[in-house]
Amino acid sequence: MRCLVLGATGYVGTRLVGRLLADGHWVRCLVRDPERARISGWGDQVELMVGDIADGATLDKACDEIDALYYLVHGMDGAAGRKPGGRVGWGQDRPGFTIRDRSAALAVAGSARRIGVSQIIYLSGLQPPDGEPVSPHLASRHEVGELLLASGVPTAVLQAGVILGSGSAGFEMIRHLAESLPVLPMPARMDCLVQPIGIDDALHYLVACLALPTGTNRTFDIGGPDVVSYRELSARYARTAGLGAYVTVRVPEARTAWTALAVEALTPVDRHLAGPLLDSMSHNMVCRENDHAGKLGLPPGGPTTVDVALHRALEQVGPAGARPNDPVGSGPTVLHSQHVLVAAVPTQRVWQVLGSMGGGRGWNTLPGVWAARGWLDGLLGGIGNRTIAPRQLIPGATWDTWRIEAVEAGTSVLLRSEMRLPGKALLKLSVHPLPDGRSRYVQRVTFQPSGWLGRAYWYAQLPAHQLVFGVMASTIVWRAEQGLLPAGHVATGSPPPDPRPRS
Known part of the structure; x- marks a missing residue:
């Protein structure tokens, strides 16, 4: 018709x-x-x-x-x-x-x-x-x-x-x-x-x-x-x-x-x-x-x-389900915080710093913060202070207390927290080239609270959250500009070479 x-x-x-x-x-x-x-x-x-x-x-x-x-x-x-x-x-x-x-x-x-x-x-x-x-x-x-x-x-x-x-x-x-x-x-x-x-x-x-x-x-x-x-x-x-x-x-x-x-x-x-x-x-x-x-x-x-x-x-x-032209605010409540910094180095340098994090080497923020949070999570029956560095950044891989959800090699990685939280927390780390050879680093946390308790949790920890993640963003950019990488493995966004001998 x-x-x-x-x-x-x-x-x-x-x-x-x-x-x-x-x-x-x-x-x-x-x-x-x-x-x-x-x-x-x-x-x-x-x-x-x-x-x-x-x-x-x-x-x-x-x-x-x-x-x-x-x-x-x-x-x-x-x-x-x-x-x-x-x-x-x-x-x-x-x-x-x-x-x-x-x-x-x-x-x-x-x-x-x-x-x-x-x-x-x-x-x-x-x-x-x-x-x-x-x-x-x-x-x-x-x-x-x-x-x-x-x-x-x-x-x-x-x-x-x-x-x-x-x-x-x-x-x-x-x-x-x-x-x-x-x-x-x-x-x-x-x-x-x-x-x-x-x-x-x-x-x-x-x-x-x-x-x-x-x-x-x-x-x-x-x-x-x-x-x-x-x-x-x-x-x-x-x-x-x-x-x-x-x-x-x-x-x-x-x-x-x-x-x-x-x-x-x-x-x-x-x-x-x-x-x-x-x-x-x-x-x-x-x-x-x-x-x-x-x-x-x-x-x-x-x-x-x-x-x-x-x-x-x-x-x-x-x-x-939701549609793109549904009114703002429709769908689940999503809270977020974001830090954006410009690094005076190419994107590859920032990406290297990102790949060097975790597995006991820390997350470039205030000393002891992640360990204390992991200890508290263990008390609550969660995964605790888990430290696992992935050999490669691929979806599904474990990265300390995070699970990798999506990766665009050299550009972005999306992580989901596996700690016990009153909601769902995602952390997206991305780096984008600028015309003058520098790069823009974007660090975005999104949190989908579960009921009023999730909202209360978000706003109660927001001041400390902004401090911890702000220090993390600044330190990542500083390390990239100084060329400072911890000794040891740096995870990549591409598969490792095939160890089998070629015929």
Whole structure:
């Protein structure tokens, strides 16, 4: 089919376009920021149009010769205005998303009807039971669906709750709150029920709409097999992520605006998006009809459970993994420090110093530091003060308390710490030539903390860390400039010569 995707560079849109292409569909994307489309991984496989859905002429052109129009634009999330690396919700910096949603829906419906689009597919949100007060966010989603259903163009409105996957605003709120605090405050709204859906399942149902009988014009509630409270969803995340004991405490309800500010401080989700999402959490978000399986078919392997969806997101599996244009801060928290120095010698001299480290010769920093750290690690049940110098720098080789992850001979080596840490630590040592014959040495430490304890560890040891690794970087450059190498073996980045005699 020939598909038009509006909102193609958003969370769901980015993954949906890839799925449509993989299934053999032709895709056109109308975007405001072509750079976000180009870094998505499919930018050169679609027909890319640059424009705004508020422009009727542009919309008419985009709808030309289109069979199915996917409408994934929501005024509250600011996706159309978000820049690469922006926070989730970056573009929503003022009220009035309801008005923008309504205007955009009417414009899209009008163009689709005039040009002759055969089908509209809209991703909306699950609605509370009839008669229950509804948040402005959910009310706007419902209104847009009703406008599209009344447009005269056959429309499938898919109503989903929290979508689980790395980069999803709801999932990132849960992830970062659970990992940021030793005790998580839980107001009463966290006891409301929700029926989450994995991003893989959501994509399945969106694509399956293309096979609906001609003229289908209705809503479908879609969700996974589990109905849980937000409190239980957070606890399941903590358990799946291996965060250990997870403590919550009931607190009185606070104004949504204040809570949204706290969410913005602790997560990558902007307060302007967090506010409407928090309001929606005051309702039970559960499927009220369950005939979608018969009409759209079940996902391969059956509906994805909450635990499996969380595992896929954490392990970066398929669509549940991160994408290049996901908002900054999405995915696991990664902390880092870096030292950059210029050495007045060629790169080979610096590389020789790097290869001479370890195995009892030290790491060019303050005396006794690594030995003391190794002693402490031994007390904690770790590998202790291990000293092993590799004969060659190759992936998988042991280098004292490190394991070599990757090597670019003469240029860089990536090491992973095997000490007992509340997280994953990587050390990358790299050297690059400069035009004047000198070289630039870059020493970068990255740390992926495991929960709040990992974050506390990082910031508690950061002053000492900066001192130790700063001395290490300076000493490496100084030794390279002075030509000072310890006696003995210098590891290389290439295989040693074959000792067998040649015939």
